[in-house]
Amino acid sequence: MSGSGKGVDDLLSSYDANGFYDELFGSASKPASHTEAVKDRLRQLQYDDLRRRASDAERELYNLGITFLVYSDAKAVDRILPFDVIPRIIAAKEWAHLEKGVQQRIAALNMFLHDIYHDQHVLKDGIIPAELVLGNANYRPQMQGITLPFKTYIHIAGVDLVRDHEGTFRVLEDNGRVPSGVSYVVENRHMMLRAFPDLMGDIGLRNVENYGAKLLEAMCEIAPPRADVDSYDPQVVLLSPGAYNSAYFEHIFLAREMGVPLVEGRDLAVIDDKVYMKTTGGLRRVDSIYRRIGDDFLDPKAFNPDSLLGVPGIFEAYRKGNVALANAIGTGVADDKAVYAYVPRMIKYYLGEDALIPNVDTHICREPDALQYTLDNLDKLVVKPVGEAGGYGITIGPRASKAELEECRAKLLEDPANYISQPMVPLSVCPTLTEEGIEPRHVDLRPFAITAKSTWVLPGGLTRVALKKGTLIVNSSQGGGSKDTWVLTEGGEAETEPVADDSTDPFHTQSQSQSQSQ
Amino acid sequence: MAALLARYAECIFWMARYMERAENLARILDVHETFARDSFGSTNWLPILRLNADEKRFFELYPTASVKNVLNFYVLDQNNPTSIIAAIASARENARQLRPLISTEMWAHLNMFYNRLLALEPATDLAQHNIQRLCASIKEACQTHTGITEGTFFRDQGWYFYQLGRNLERADQATRVLDIKYHTLLPSPRDIGTPIDISQWNSLLRSAAGYHAFRRVYPRGMTPAAVAGFLLFNDNFPRSVLVCMREVDSLLNRLNSKYRLRRGTLPLERSDELLGNLSNQTIESVISVGLHEYLDGLQINFGKLSNDIAQAFFLIDEPGTLSA
Numbered sequence: 064m065s066g067s068g069k070g071v072d073d074l075l076s077s078y079d080a081n082g083f084y085d086e087l088f089g090s091a092s093k094p095a096s097h098t099e100a101v102k103d104r105l106r107q108l109q110y111d112d113l114r115r116r117a118s119d120a121e122r123e124l125y126n127l128g129i130t131f132l133v134y135s136d137a138k139a140v141d142r143i144l145p146f147d148v149i150p151r152i153i154a155a156k157e158w159a160h161l162e163k164g165v166q167q168r169i170a171a172l173n174m175f176l177h178d179i180y181h182d183q184h185v186l187k188d189g190i191i192p193a194e195l196v197l198g199n200a201n202y203r204p205q206m207q208g209i210t211l212p213f214k215t216y217i218h219i220a221g222v223d224l225v226r227d228h229e230g231t232f233r234v235l236e237d238n239g240r241v242p243s244g245v246s247y248v249v250e251n252r253h254m255m256l257r258a259f260p261d262l263m264g265d266i267g268l269r270n271v272e273n274y275g276a277k278l279l280e281a282m283c284e285i286a287p288p289r290a291d292v293d294s295y296d297p298q299v300v301l302l303s304p305g306a307y308n309s310a311y312f313e314h315i316f317l318a319r320e321m322g323v324p325l326v327e328g329r330d331l332a333v334i335d336d337k338v339y340m341k342t343t344g345g346l347r348r349v350d351s352i353y354r355r356i357g358d359d360f361l362d363p364k365a366f367n368p369d370s371l372l373g374v375p376g377i378f379e380a381y382r383k384g385n386v387a388l389a390n391a392i393g394t395g396v397a398d399d400k401a402v403y404a405y406v407p408r409m410i411k412y413y414l415g416e417d418a419l420i421p422n423v424d425t426h427i428c429r430e431p432d433a434l435q436y437t438l439d440n441l442d443k444l445v446v447k448p449v450g451e452a453g454g455y456g457i458t459i460g461p462r463a464s465k466a467e468l469e470e471c472r473a474k475l476l477e478d479p480a481n482y483i484s485q486p487m488v489p490l491s492v493c494p495t496l497t498e499e500g501i502e503p504r505h506v507d508l509r510p511f512a513i514t515a516k517s518t519w520v521l522p523g524g525l526t527r528v529a530l531k532k533g534t535l536i537v538n539s540s541q542g543g544g545s546k547d548t549w550v551l552t553e554g555g556e557a558e559t560e561p562v563a564d565d566s567t568d569p570f571h572t573q574s575q576s577q578s579q580s581q
Numbered sequence: 582m583a584a585l586l587a588r589y590a591e592c593i594f595w596m597a598r599y600m601e602r603a604e605n606l607a608r609i610l611d612v613h614e615t616f617a618r619d620s621f622g623s624t625n626w627l628p629i630l631r632l633n634a635d636e637k638r639f640f641e642l643y644p645t646a647s648v649k650n651v652l653n654f655y656v657l658d659q660n661n662p663t664s665i666i667a668a669i670a671s672a673r674e675n676a677r678q679l680r681p682l683i684s685t686e687m688w689a690h691l692n693m694f695y696n697r698l699l700a701l702e703p704a705t706d707l708a709q710h711n712i713q714r715l716c717a718s719i720k721e722a723c724q725t726h727t728g729i730t731e732g733t734f735f736r737d738q739g740w741y742f743y744q745l746g747r748n749l750e751r752a753d754q755a756t757r758v759l760d761i762k763y764h765t766l767l768p769s770p771r772d773i774g775t776p777i778d779i780s781q782w783n784s785l786l787r788s789a790a791g792y793h794a795f796r797r798v799y800p801r802g803m804t805p806a807a808v809a810g811f812l813l814f815n816d817n818f819p820r821s822v823l824v825c826m827r828e829v830d831s832l833l834n835r836l837n838s839k840y841r842l843r844r845g846t847l848p849l850e851r852s853d854e855l856l857g858n859l860s861n862q863t864i865e866s867v868i869s870v871g872l873h874e875y876l877d878g879l880q881i882n883f884g885k886l887s888n889d890i891a892q893a894f895f896l897i898d899e900p901g902t903l904s905a
Contacts, residue, residue, distance in 0.1 A: 127685065128677075128692045306677050318681040324586050325681040341897035342584035343738060344842050 066500035071113060072106040074501040078494055081503060084230045086151045086493035093230045097154035097551055104262050105149070110500070117148045117496055120258045129250050131309045144247060145544030146254060147495050150262075151506060151526040158269070158522060158550045161232060164420035165222050165510050166518045167410060172239060172397045173514065174413040176216035180206045180393065190412050191405045192429065195480075199402070201240075201395025203358065205365060209382055211391055212285045215514050218389035219278070219353075221245070221524075224420065224508045226491035233423045233488065235507065237406070239398040240390060241355055244525040244545075245274060245511045246316035251547040269522035269550040275320020277513050277521075278353065282321070284515035285387040286351035297350035299323045300340060302331070304356050304372045314355055321353075328356070333376030338386045351387040358392050401427065401449035404483055423488055429480035437484040438475060441468050444484040446475065461487055490535055493546065495528055505529045507537050508548065523548035585738040589682055591895040592675040593739050597746030599672035603665045604723035605754040606632075610655060611716030612788040614648075614709075626651040631761045633663045652707045656715070657698070665719060666698045684733035687726070694722045738840055745832050745890065752825035753883045756876045758788060759812055782808055789820045809872060810864030822879065823859045829886075830856045836894075848889035855882055 066074055080088060087102065089095030121143060124130070130141035153161075178185050179196050186193040196202055221242030223235045252271050255263060279299060286297035303314040305327045318325035324340065332339050332346060339346035354361060360370040365378035380386045396402065404425040407418040426433035426444075437444060441460050448456040458471040475482055492503035510524035526546040527537035537543040613629060626646045630636045635654075642660065643650040658664045673695045680688050698719075701707075706715055734740055762785045782803050786792040795803075795811050815821040830852045837845040867875045 126693050127689050128680070306674070311677075312680075315680040324584075324589075326586060327588070330586055330588055340584075341587045343587055343590045343742075343836075343894040343897075344584060344840065345844070345897060347584050 066110040069110045070106070071108045071110055071501070074110060075102070075106060075494070078501055078503070080492050082228070083489055083503065083505070084226055084228050084491040085503065086491055086506060090230055098152045100266055101150070101152055101262065113148065113496060116258045120146055120148060120254050123257070124254065128312065130312060132307060132311065133309065145530060146251060147528055147530070147544050147546045148255070148258065149494050149496060149501070150255065150547045150549045151493050152549045152551065153523065155551050155553045160419065161224070161510065162520045164418070165512050165520050167414065167416060167419050168222060168234065168237065168406065169217060169220050169512050169514055169518050171406065171410040171413050172237065173214060173216050175409050176391070176394060176397050177214040179396065180209065185409070185412060188412070190408055191402065195401055196396055199396045199399055201358070201393070201399060203393035205378065205382070206391070206393040212387065213516050215285065216391040216394050217397065218281055218285065218391070218514050220512045220514070221509045222512065224510065225423070225488050226508075228489040230491070231421070233421050234406070235423055235488070236400065236403055237398040239394040241357060242509070242511065243310045243313050244509055245521065246313040247545050248511070248521065248523065248525050248548065249274060249316070251545060255547045266549070267552040267554070269552055271521055271523060274511070274521050275317060277519050278317065279321040279323070281513050281515035282351045282353055282387070282389060285389065287384050287387060289350065298348060299351045299353065300326045300349050302326055302328070302352050302354040302356055304360070310355065317353070328372050328374045331374045331377070333374060333380050336376070336380045336383050336385055338374070338377060338380050349386060351389070353389050358395065361392065399449060400447055400483055423485050426484045428475060428482040428484065434475065434479045437482070438472060441472060443486065445487055446471055446482055446484045448481050449483060459487070493526070493528065495530070497530070497532070502532070505535050505537065506546065522550040583737060587895050587897045589679060589739065590742045591891065592678045593682070593742040594746035594890070596672045596675035596679065597743045598750040599668045599675070600723055600726055601747050601750040602754065603668040603672070604720055605751070605758070606655060606665050606668070607716045607719040607723065608788045608790070609758060610652065611713055611720065612784050614712050614716070628761050629655070632757055635663055648709060649707060652712060653703050656707060657701055657703055669695050669698055682739055684729070686729050686733050690726060690729055694726070738836070741832050741836050742894070745829060748825040748828040748832070749883060749887060751820060752822045752829070753880060755789065755812055755820055755822050755825070756879045758785070759809060760873060760876045779803065791818055791820060794818050806864050806868055809868070813867070814859065814862060814864065826852070826856050826859055842894065844893040847893050848886055851882070851886050851889050855886065
């Protein structure tokens, strides 16, 4: 294997980011000075030592069962999310900007959701085409007129960011339904603390330890008031589809971090529009539910009647304000690909501000000029259908055959409103340990935000890395892995960071992620 | 006080049962291989198949009850629900659901244990000279699980259900192993007083780690009645049916009083009755009625008790069970 016997120093000296913005080195015009301390320490390591520690870390992930289930040959197999030990580092100032940008975006999306489920000013004022919202498969008319605590709909958000060749962060998409991956953020940090104490000591990192506590706090804030009990301590639960869900590890992780029961649909019952869980001592009232089940499967009485995962009658309990759900029902309309294109306008409309983190340039093909531009530049653009999730139906112009481009053109002309197009974003890279040595690999970033009364953003987020050479695909199902994400503290002061004992699973729920790379 | 999800209670109960089952089976196979040889130095594995009345299923899968076949059937055959690997797989599946509740160490150990079993090769690991080593390592892994659980599992309701499962399974296994030996142990006129006779008794006691304890109580002599009586009714032997059932009864009592699980009276009544019966029995009176019939009766009662526990704590459906 290349690099064996060498020092990391040698490997970094011959490292070449191939013209992409590099997360460790920056670019010629924008060098990354904040990573000096870490680079120095990396240089002192031996490559073989780095590899050994990396393989120890992966084995530990497997033994701890920090895995997700994949199904092959009708058998469920535990896989770990490959973990790369070279961290991705974000400067304090840069993070402060991202944090504000995420908060701004979540604020606008929540105002948008409250609006469309009430008076629909945004539609009446023509900011967003009404049919785009009301005709959207994820718009839930049942939510009309229901007012939620703090008018918050998206309590847990994962905003997918990419960094372009100029080093500018851009939003690639919003995940406002059931975003996953946060458990890896915490577990990756634990792993680094165990495997590389020498790399991170005294560096001054923002800690990621308190996500569970923040989530529980939010779940309690939104719990409906109860007059029938004296000292009210809301019963929070996490509702999971069960042990065979690919993200089950994350459900476990979050339930443990919050110290609440992880329940399945069969553990809950609705009686007189109130939700109960089945305990050894009988039925017990539930006040607030962090649900990891999609809208469709949540309640066979209100939505998909074939769902066996859900809880019959839970929507009615929710509608009557007897139980809180996070996220709210009907948030899918806000993270839709077509609606995404309007988010900057939404921010302007509701907040009177410009978006702090820009979108990737998006051409909304329902608009004639945008359609023409898209048709004229088909071979340079990524064309995405708006209604599909999981990267289906996407055409990547620069990589498509002539026939594929023609097929795409025909579809565009047939139903332009169903498509958007975007330029290929030259995603930033980060030095990554590979079979070939230390090589640049493309990364993205998914910060996680929790909102009840106000929005809190976990410092950093999940850095996903495309482990295959040259590919932009960071999805776990396509050979993607993850890295620890280090947000530096302002003055380089270390925050106290307790080492906890636990462990998680990735993000199959909503893998629209690096959509241009599908 | 924190409530315990009924499904979790059920998973804990069964995780403990499966671990105990695996340990008992490893003990039986180990001891059988070592001590249960006849005067020609060979072992007869047929009686082992009577442990769970497995003969029919076994002969559907294997042509003969050879050492190799029986060991494969009981250790590595995932198609056999009564194999060790099946028990560990079930324990792990329960543990997977319990991960929000059990310690990371419990899960990690069980996960590694299962993966280790999966990696075993029948040709080498089940070869005769490796059997003892394999059984010993399985037994030790089960004991490690017990130790980790003792040292890390939070002592709330969940702990009670864990101990309930463990003790009920242990009592049940004790009756089963005694029952299969019953036929072979009753000395035939030919064997009385021969070395084989003695080694069979050793085998039974050793599979329950009871040989030395037995010697402490009965320094001299060894009769079928004394061994059976020891395994059923001894007051202090941790694997005797009486000690296990005393523990079960006390756990059910504490669940009722400490956690006020009002539905717990049904299993408690049955357990009180069972315990009363065990406490007032002598092995002589049991044998005069028929040991096999008595053991059969116990197993039926353990089954009923297990059902009562499920009814009381695991199956919470009726609106009548509303609590605060």
